[in-house]
Amino acid sequence: MTTAPHIPWTFARLASLPLAWRRRGLRALVTGRRLLAKEVGDGFAATFESVLRLPRREALRLSREAVLHDVASEIEWCALHKRPIAAIRRDIDRVRVADPAVMERVASTGRPVILAPLHMGAYVLGLAALMLRYFPGRPMLVLRQRDDMAMETEVIERLREVDVDVRFLTVSQRADFLSAVRFAQKGAVIVVFCDLDPSYGAPAEMPMFGLPFRFAFGTDTLARLTGATVVPIATTMDDRGDTVGLGQPFEVRASAPEERAHVAGIMRRHIQAAISGRPEQWHLWPMLADYLPSSATVQDISPAGGEAPHDLAA
Template sequence: MLSRLAVALLWLLHWLPLPVLARCGNALGSLSFHLGRRRRHIVLVNLRLCFPELADEQRRQLALDHFRVLGRSMLERSLLWWASTERLSRLLTVVGDEHLRTLVEAGRPVLMLTPHFVGLDAGGAAIAMRFDCASIYAVQSNRVFDRLLLRGRQRFGDQLLLSRQEPVRTSVRAMKSGRPLYYLPDMDFGRRDSIFVPFFGVPAATVPGLSRLARLAGATVVPCLTRILPDAAGYLVTVGEPWQDFPSRDVAADTARMNAWIEQAIRSMPEQYYWVHRRFKTRPEGEPRPY
């Protein structure tokens, strides 16, 4: 019942002008920062490990800014689910999509590197409005929200959602069929299938899937970043130039290259990375857990 009430509230919120909705999101984020002790702790630990040069007060302010933009992304997701295509076209600006279009029209498999920034779903919607893609989907424990997320991600075009439990060859086949794969490889999924490579100078368990999938599919890697713009100006989705000399013969070097690129992107908008995730929960043998 509570889930359905939450969905009904989100539906009502999507009618609000974006500046009003953004203020509501900022307020929700501020409240979460002050009340969510556990998640606040995770964010502060992540920021301490990644930005040791900052003073404690600077990291605390950055954490608050993160919760605010996270709150915005949660409420503004209602726009992605219910706002008209015309309204979304005004709110979602895409630059560089010609890089992607050129590859797709040439029949080249494409692997989109899309790190976990809080505007990620908006970027996915913007790309889906332009291309039929594939993406990997994690089933949600709440059935109401699971159905809502599925419907939202399949709202535009002919989108293919793949379960994490499906074999790798399914993703490879999707790319070879002409669907860019919207791929999120930058979370700690545990020791299995991960390798340790630096992330902000800290060894981080990282799935080397970007390198391996690119090799298996003969795919070109194209980076994609989504930025929530200030002053409720909408979202900017930037599709970068295709990566050259990737993959190499060294999977670890490829994965380190990916993390270094993500670091650079984070430094351009540090409050918008998904810091509430325990990025360093899996440690090399003998190292203490930081959380």
């Protein structure tokens, strides 16, 4: 994201409201005026139908929810960018951690930690809540491969104003990767998104939903070099607040292929469970083709049937 989200004036006004008010207001606005349904047609319905094996009616419902969620996510970026710090703190208070005991155990060791979120929900609020509650005083280092996302950078940097010492590291060469190792060994909590497409490097086979998905997976090497515990996470949004769900924490003790396959399996199960649980909130459905080989197709299994396969890697 290189510029501020372009959203209608009404939605921008919603961004100035408290979290629950703006989300309920958006839902009421969309439901009452049907603003979005006219713009997107079936949206992601065909994809949900084919990939998730859903009946047409449920796929259409989820597609409408996905469109609503996309706008709600833009409003959340705008809210983080514009709202007063005290208001952002109140929004963070509405974040619930699904299994706080697990995060408490991980944090209590004082060892390096890697948080591995998906691009789901209002993930910035989720990260802020985790840092403030479980890792106070420790810096957060966000790894990325490019630094042209001006709006995202500005929003995440605002976390410094709520006492989260956030830093960015653009990793494009081996020396950059070693810098991340040093940061972790000095106490930084490293953030590496677990649902990046294979072009980001070190791809691993993670078949899901009967399809040959592949994800970038350098997290295992980083965990092995730092001795860090990896905690897969996924933040989901609701009208009243957010929930940070935790996957199975793991460590990487060796570089053997079987070890890599084992931890890739843990990550695969986390990604599939998160997407299956709230498919309308995964931000990367439009890039689905990037995760599949060029030969991959998904057969349309809608009740009507009889249509040609969808080539998702075209």
